[in-house]
Amino acid sequence: MLTALLASLLLATPAFGAGEKLPVPSPNQVKWHEAEFGVVFHYDLHVFDGLVYGQGNNRINPIEDYNIFNPEELDTDQWICAARDAGARFAILTATHETGFGLWQSDVNPYCLKAVKWRDGKGDIVRDFVNSCRKYGLMPGIYIGIRWNSLLGIHNFRAEGGGEFARNRQAWYKRFCERMVEELCSRYGDLFMIWFDGGADDPRGLGPDVEPIVNRCQPGCLFYHNVDRADLRWGGSESGTVGDPCWSSFPYPYSHSNRTDGTADHNRLLAHGDPDGAYWVPAMADAPLRGYNGRHEWFWEPGDDERAVYPLTDLMEMYEKSVGRNATLILGLTPxxxxLLPSGDVARLKEFGEEVNRRFGTPLACTSGTGTRLTLRLGARQKVDCCIIGEEIARGHRIRAYRVEARVNGKWTTVCRGTAVGHKRIERFPAVETDALRLTVEQHICDPAIRDFSAYRIAGAAE
Incomplete structure (x- = not known):
């Protein structure tokens, strides 16, 4: 496993120029950047207990009557259509979470949909979900929670108890997790991502050895994550935003596991990355759609349909401070x-998709090119208040500092400047009347390769 990992890292860090070594994304990570926005659906037994979700309680106390699971109108097509209307390009489902209950027909985990009366014990929500994703053009991913299992008494990967009894249970739990992962990776076709919530820990310690299983069964999918490897990183908060700047390069090939190499402020590093990092570990910005009015709901909770959904202005701020800062945004959705997804959530997702498209769907003009200076001609004087810059991300972060100028009355005036660009950088500035914008790369490593330089007028947007 380590040999394969080292080989892949060497392949992902070719030499450029005069001895420069620049980390670049793998093909799987390029897909992550290009996706820009996706969703994660959280569904588990406690959605049905009528209580406000309590993470501490649900990690400890098993739900005694698992036949409360009875979604009589379940429609994964409705879920995925709502995500598609928001502009999502991928979707992830919690196949199992902290209760340990599995949303598929498992031959390994008896605590699954085989055990309930719903659909005569024959339901497979993972299958329905993956089929809906493919039907509507989203890339499917699976989230596997193994860090906690209230039914089996697993707390932070550890089997409770002591002595030989606990050691035997720990070894059994590791094998149990590996067999579940093999089921999920081998039954549902190609997957965009396997997401281990809270990580999969250390295979040399308490954690299962899941990375070789994912590599063998899903060689084209993203792996997130264990103590050795993360194909992406958490952005340091659940606010749906990342820091400014946000670099995809990182000082080590793992994320926010218990290994931080002595970093004093690890959350800041997660939010910003490291321009001199030797590894490509791009950022994820995640937030629940129902995070307004002091709420933070990854699972549906009773009584909050009218007050918890973020307003459009907040969602657009998330978008510009995540996708617009070289990160990929993930919104949590709550059947x-x-x-079903509640009607208000569905309506807000549609509004979000429409507003993103209204602002950024049609540029006034666009261009691309190489080198340290690129001029974008608009054809006639018009008001501009936003531009987008994007590097050829497969070649890595080459731009280290830039400025954008507008030609106003024949003179070039700086309207914005920055450092990290990456896959996409959205820059807002006070409106100017201009017939051209000019991008100047002030600092760079290797020759700049600019995929997109485009101008927009977004005044009148929801503010």
Whole structure:
């Protein structure tokens, strides 16, 4: 495993120029950048208990009557259509979470949909979900929670108890997790991502050895994550935003596991990355759609349909401070006990997709090129208040500092400047009347390769 990992890292760090070594993304990571925005659906037994979700309680106390699971109107097509209307390009499902209950027909985990009366014990929500993703053009991913299992008494990967009894249970749990991962990786076709919530820990310690299974069964998918490897990183908060600047390069090939190499402020490093980092570990910005009015709901909770959904202005700020800062945004969506996304959530997702498209769907003009200076001609004087810059991300972070100028009355005036660009950088500035914008790369490593330099007028947007 380590040999394969080292080989892949060497392949991902070719030499450029006069002895420069620049980390670049793998093909799987390029897909992550290009996706820009996706969703994660959280669904588990406690959606049906009528109580406000309590993470501490649900990690410790098993739900005694698992037949409360009864989503009579479950419709994964409705879920995925709502995500598609928001502009999502991928979707992830919690196949199992902290209760240990599995949303598929598992031959390994008896605590799954085989055990309930719903659909006569024959339901497979993972199958329905993956089929809906493919039907509507989203890339499917699977989230596997193994760090906590309230039914089996697993807390932070550790089997409770002591002595030989606990050691035997720990060894069994590791094998149990590996077999579940093999089921999920081998039954549902190609997957965009396997996401281990809280990581999969250390295979040399308490954690299962899942990385070789994912590599063998899903060689084209993203792996997130264990103590050795993360194909992406958490952005340091659940606010849906990352820091400014946000570099995809990172000082080590793992993320926010218990290994931080002595970094004093690890959350700041997660939010910003490291321009001199030797590894490509791009950022994820995640937030629940229901995070407004002091709420932070990854799972549906009763009584919050009218007050918890973020307004459009907040969602657009998230978008510009995540996708617009070289990160990929993930919104958490919450099917209700009927098995549907609530109508207000669906409506807000549609508004979000429409507003993103209104602002950024059609540029006034666009260009691309190489070198340290690129001029974008608009054809006639018009008001501009935003530009987008994008590097050829497969070649890595080459731009280290830039400025953008507008030609106003024949003179070039700086309207914005910055450092990290990456896959996409959205720059807002006070409106100017201009017939041209000019991008100047002030600092760079290797020759700049600019995929997109485009101008926009977004005044009148929801503010």
């Amino acid at each position: 209700n006990p009927d098995g």
